Amino acid sequence: MKIAKTISSVRKLVQQARTEGKSVGLVPTMGALxxxxxxxxxxxxxxxxxxxxxxxxxxxxxxxxxxFKKYPRPLQNDLKLCRRADADVVFAPSAKEMYPQENLTxxxxxxxxxxxxxxxxxxxxxxxxxxxxxxFNIVQPDVAFFGQKDAQQTVVIKQMVxxxxxxxxIVVCPTVRQSDGLALSSRNQYLSPRERRDAACLYRSxxxxxxxxxxxxxxxxxxxxxxxxxxxxxASAKIEYIEIVDAxxxxxxxxxxxxxLVALAVRIGQTRLIDNILIDAQK
Amino acid sequence: MKIAKTISSVRKLVQQARTEGKSVGLVPTMGALxxxxxxxxxxxxxxxxxxxxxxxxxxxxxxxxxxFKKYPRPLQNDLKLCRRADADVVFAPSAKEMYPQENLTxxxxxxxxxxxxxxxxxxxxxxxxxxxxxxFNIVQPDVAFFGQKDAQQTVVIKQMVxxxxxxxxIVVCPTVRQSDGLALSSRNQYLSPRERRDAACLYRSxxxxxxxxxxxxxxxxxxxxxxxxxxxxxASAKIEYIEIVDAxxxxxxxxxxxxxLVALAVRIGQTRLIDNILIDAQK
Numbered sequence: 001m002k003i004a005k006t007i008s009s010v011r012k013l014v015q016q017a018r019t020e021g022k023s024v025g026l027v028p029t030m031g032a033l034x035x036x037x038x039x040x041x042x043x044x045x046x047x048x049x050x051x052x053x054x055x056x057x058x059x060x061x062x063x064x065x066x067x068f069k070k071y072p073r074p075l076q077n078d079l080k081l082c083r084r085a086d087a088d089v090v091f092a093p094s095a096k097e098m099y100p101q102e103n104l105t106x107x108x109x110x111x112x113x114x115x116x117x118x119x120x121x122x123x124x125x126x127x128x129x130x131x132x133x134x135x136f137n138i139v140q141p142d143v144a145f146f147g148q149k150d151a152q153q154t155v156v157i158k159q160m161v162x163x164x165x166x167x168x169x170i171v172v173c174p175t176v177r178q179s180d181g182l183a184l185s186s187r188n189q190y191l192s193p194r195e196r197r198d199a200a201c202l203y204r205s206x207x208x209x210x211x212x213x214x215x216x217x218x219x220x221x222x223x224x225x226x227x228x229x230x231x232x233x234x235a236s237a238k239i240e241y242i243e244i245v246d247a248x249x250x251x252x253x254x255x256x257x258x259x260x261l262v263a264l265a266v267r268i269g270q271t272r273l274i275d276n277i278l279i280d281a282q283k
Numbered sequence: 284m285k286i287a288k289t290i291s292s293v294r295k296l297v298q299q300a301r302t303e304g305k306s307v308g309l310v311p312t313m314g315a316l317x318x319x320x321x322x323x324x325x326x327x328x329x330x331x332x333x334x335x336x337x338x339x340x341x342x343x344x345x346x347x348x349x350x351f352k353k354y355p356r357p358l359q360n361d362l363k364l365c366r367r368a369d370a371d372v373v374f375a376p377s378a379k380e381m382y383p384q385e386n387l388t389x390x391x392x393x394x395x396x397x398x399x400x401x402x403x404x405x406x407x408x409x410x411x412x413x414x415x416x417x418x419f420n421i422v423q424p425d426v427a428f429f430g431q432k433d434a435q436q437t438v439v440i441k442q443m444v445x446x447x448x449x450x451x452x453i454v455v456c457p458t459v460r461q462s463d464g465l466a467l468s469s470r471n472q473y474l475s476p477r478e479r480r481d482a483a484c485l486y487r488s489x490x491x492x493x494x495x496x497x498x499x500x501x502x503x504x505x506x507x508x509x510x511x512x513x514x515x516x517x518a519s520a521k522i523e524y525i526e527i528v529d530a531x532x533x534x535x536x537x538x539x540x541x542x543x544l545v546a547l548a549v550r551i552g553q554t555r556l557i558d559n560i561l562i563d564a565q566k
Contacts, residue, residue: 104395105390134447165421
């Protein structure tokens, strides 16, 4: 496995793979890799011949009061995990390499960036989409792999790829969970043992939702009320949002009568966690 | 010369050229081609092996009160000119092909899009940059060719290409002028004979500027006053702006003591014309 710190070096490695007729997969990450990322890398290794994992804690997607500085950066361990998962290249640029001058160009996706996490994290998706544009232009992969855990991110990026005619396929892989259902996240390590136990309430509430829909209950208001109950029962939990929305438009719906995204953001102590499920409902 | 109406067909043609080891040049236009465009195509034919000319009157770069509907679309004549200039492909998509669904994704360049034409045409550069992003992703050229006449556009696009790491070289070709100095523009055909004579005042004022600088006059205020005089002497002319700015930042300067852009927009009757010169001054 090669490690590329510069844009020109990762381009050379990809170029080389191209001349060997290989297809190229990209797994964009911010490092602090866990089994969720690993599943993306393994999927990339299945679907493409040459797998690039980017590790870059992108400053432009963090708000001024967010955890950019304290975000974990265990690069040596990340490299070990990438090697084990059969990545071909890790692209780990510095901030200076990615933003050598004041960045004036922004890619933004209207409407889809605005609800859910967009409401409490203004500028977040603009930062994500812009850095993904850059990574796509640097690596020029055939396929890029994202996790379902960041549901809104996958919707926004798919829209960007379609609107800008980027010659690239987006593959979304299932959320990987711990045994109590907690979705893996690099931010879980911020949790105290007490908070870690409380954090299972996110998935418990999502399961409750799935059960209610299976039982024929379609009114989102009623479902959200039940989900809210489960989460507020956890002492350290503070709900940012619980929303049931159209899976394509991300607009709120009154009844679960179409492909539906059930998404929530909850603070467990100081740590902001998100989770979601898709429900493939019909009228 | 091939004519491609769809994204998939132009991609196939470019792909084919690539497998033959050819380099690819793109000349993005809105059609109504004149000798200025032809000079870009000829330059592209010199510098690259396979030349794609795009002809697309991009709705998203026109304001609601601008001339989108009446913008000339003489496609048959354009094709003849492209053939004669040795283009390999004309990509002439429909609006539906370029924007098959509501476009939610926008690429914008802060700061550089704001002064000069950005002030009177809000959203114009966002539209230009977004459609150029799309064209770059569709054709994936090695080099794209733009005219110096649209000076701010060239600065904005170069910034976008650098910021987003688009693997592409931008070549800017000199403005082509008629014998009285009027810069060629598809909009010149809107002018009445009387207005056509008046329109020469744009370049006369730019020449005056160049002469004053050559004579050692550096104060931009003094220069602009003289330029203003020349233009207001033309009966049908109404100045939108005359600005002397840093050629890189597009910020106003007090003295012509660095690489400088002298740019102006003038209405001749109902027709908005722009022109500019670069002055390579030093402290």
